[in-house]
Amino acid sequence: MYPILFSFGSIHFYSYGLMIAIGILVAYYLAEKKIKANGIDPKRLEWLVFSILAGGFAGSKILYWITRIPDIGTDPTIFTNLGDGWVVYGGIIGGLVAGWFYCQNHGMNFWKTFDMVIPEVALAQGFGRIGCFLAGCCYGVETHAWYAVVFPEESLAPAGISLFPSQLVMSAYDFGLYFFLEWFSKKKKFNGEVGAAYLIAYSFGRFVIEFFRGDMIRGVVNGLSTSQYIAIATFIAGIAIIVIGRKRFSQSNK
Template structure:
């Protein structure tokens, strides 16, 4: 678990950044490939990915700031730190909103492209969580189990103690979710069902995994972490999306 992988002159390649880049590249390639198979306009994919990426980064940062309001009041300089401090759920919400705005601008069927892009989002998250593991962020609680991982001193995680590798667990679940969504997309009845399934499975998995996270900086809502609170909301929304799609009298043309 070393974030600094190698150095070329003055340039240092960081594991977290590399995994994020690989995730974005993989998400784009898969989205273009699936768009061609579904006879959709592939020219919009690059623009849609850029919009979702910018919206996702902004959303992840804004939600982090919201969870850190009390700390920001004491030290406003926190607002100037753009290198770390992001909340994944903010990225998901911001990315979805940006994607919706682009589809409105380009006059595209939002739910159709939502279904197209969302499996790639899960794929990108899988790579991203490997980056978290290399950097030591999003770490788990202390454990005496055989699966515990000890991080070095230069990582974000506490060093010298075995921790639950929540990053790798999350990464594995994200990759499995990607394949499940791709397979489900082949049998879906109406647009929006793949997106609903993503929100349903991701929020359920994230809610459970949060009990094993050891980083408490992300804030809480009552007895729940901020991510668990948002997971509950998205879980209910996803069920509503599924129920609504099943009640449609005629399936949409796919």
């Protein structure tokens, strides 16, 4: 709705960037409290977050490039435009890989750390989706329902068309997922179970919301989007972690 909040000459301050920043700061503040409560040096969190963000942004952009391979020949700016063109799943995968490498190189238990910070990742995503709504990206399909939204000319979404508010629905889902994971973290049986629950729940929500997305520039194969295929894979991975982890937990308690 408001891609540019305000400007100073040629310098623009974007609503999407602001919401991403708010999400990261709030998530970091809450994660830091957990880290301290578990007796871990907060400086470890600073570098872990930096690694995750670097890996996340890189993964998000790389996956976007992959989904746009057919269009690169006619639009080479796909490689040079850093203002938009991000895929959340690429960010999740890239962030997890970078976080795993950091934990491996600094003697940290990846699965335990994963469980501690993953609820805050869902929280940050909730703020990020509000940024998507303000910018007009990740817009929904056309609908004439009472809850439809209409974007102005300067938005990334098609202007003047009643669209499904997919960004706000996913934002609400992410915020709800944060509270669920915080609750579930108090009941987990093994390290990695909260992270697995995130993979399962987020994948389910993302798979469903994709049917209501109107920005199919990312590609559709056999009726499913790129993100839906990834959602299936991450959903299965989450189930596998739960099954293996609980089996090992049961064996260790016999």
